[in-house]
Amino acid sequence: MPPLPNRKPTKRRSAADQDKIIVEALRGVGRPVSAYELIEQVRGQGVTAPPTVYRALQRLIDDGLAHRLESLNAFVACSHPHHANKAVFAICDACGTVTEFDSASAIKALQTWAKSAEFQVRSMSLELRGRCGRCVG
Ligand SMILES: [Zn+2]
Ligand SMILES: [Zn+2]
Secondary structure: OOOOOOOOOOOOOHHHHHHHHHHHHHHHOOOOOOOHHHHHHHHHHHHOOHHHOOOHHHHHHHOOEEEEEOOOOEEOOOOOOOOOOOOOOEEEOOOOOOOEEEEEEHHHHHHHHHOOOOOOOOOOEEEEOOOOOOOOO
């Protein structure tokens, strides 16, 4: 067997580059987007393969730089990093505004329950659905 060439194809972007492109696209949009919309956003920047985008999103989620909104099947840039899998969201059904906030007490209560039930938490997604203050007022 000849040795594998270790030269990378020149057009290929590194995982770190892909993550940067994806997170910047998410921040730029400033609202939750579907993976499909995100792929459209980054198409011009050399990231086109859906599996690449999904893998980058998963890394960003694992690193706490992005979140998946389960009820919208969408992704959003984290507005306060360093809290992977512990975000709380309020989603307005009228205007679509998504507000991310911290609720240490709610998270603590759920973790306490999980511990007592010996349930190993892989991820936690808390989403409030309703109307934001602007839409109510
Ligand atoms: Zn966050
Ligand atoms: Zn609203």
